[in-house]
Amino acid sequence: MSRRREKRRIADGGLPPGAVIANTSQQIHVSPYGSAKKFYVDIHFKCKDCGVEDVWTGSQQKWFYEVAKGSLYATAVRCRPCRIRFNEQRGLQREQMDAADNAKQEG
Ligand SMILES: [Zn+2]
Incomplete structure (x- = not known):
């Protein structure tokens, strides 16, 4: 049994194939006229x-902008x-700075 319900029709807005719908109310809006995705x-x-070539997938972006509240x-x-x-490395640098502070205090 093959169900042929192709949802290929480009709906309102004309989303490209593979697009992940955004929940714009979850995005951090920088300006009112914005660049909401x-x-x-x-x-x-x-x-x-x-x-190296890499891909930032639509669903990763959704998480980043809407859950992690990353800047648009x-x-x-x-x-x-x-x-x-x-x-x-950033974590390490912080530790090293702490160590340096301790060293200074010791004199
Ligand atoms: Zn790399």
Whole structure:
């Protein structure tokens, strides 16, 4: 039994294939006339650290903008491993700074 209910018809707004519908009320609005995103599509980008090609998927963007409340101007610049490394390094730097402060206090 094959159910052929192709929902190919481009509905109101004309969403591209694979688009994830956005919940604009969950987005952080920077300006009232804004750049609210009505939907998310996969973004292909090159990691700024290692140059690898990666994809920021529509559903990842939905999470980032609506759950993590990321800025609508922010976009993916690093692949996943580089992002993790970047975050770890920031954590390390903070620890090193703490260590330096302690050292200063010791005299
Ligand atoms: Zn990378």
